[in-house]
Amino acid sequence: MSTYQYRVIPAPSKSLKAKGVKGPEACFSNIIEDLMNLMGSQGWEFQRAETLPSVERSGLTGSTTKWRNVLVFRKPHFDGVDAFMP
DSSP: OOOEEEEEEEOOOSOOOOTTOOSHHHHHHHHHHHHHHHHHHTTOEEEEEEEEEEEEEETTTEEEEEEEEEEEEEEEOOOHHHHOOO
């Protein structure tokens, strides 16, 4: 049976300038691409992007809901028994 390990990271909210990349859409796409390539090189497979609510304190007694964008990655998780193959 396959089991997976998951990693959830915040999606970038700002783009970065890069050499040869012009325009805000291209800069934003470039930072997402770099992040996905970095995670892929570490063995993580992209699953999906999610927008989830986060209840946070506002003032002394109040609270407010902010929406957070996250990226979900997974990779196979092998414990001792699954990793052993004769």
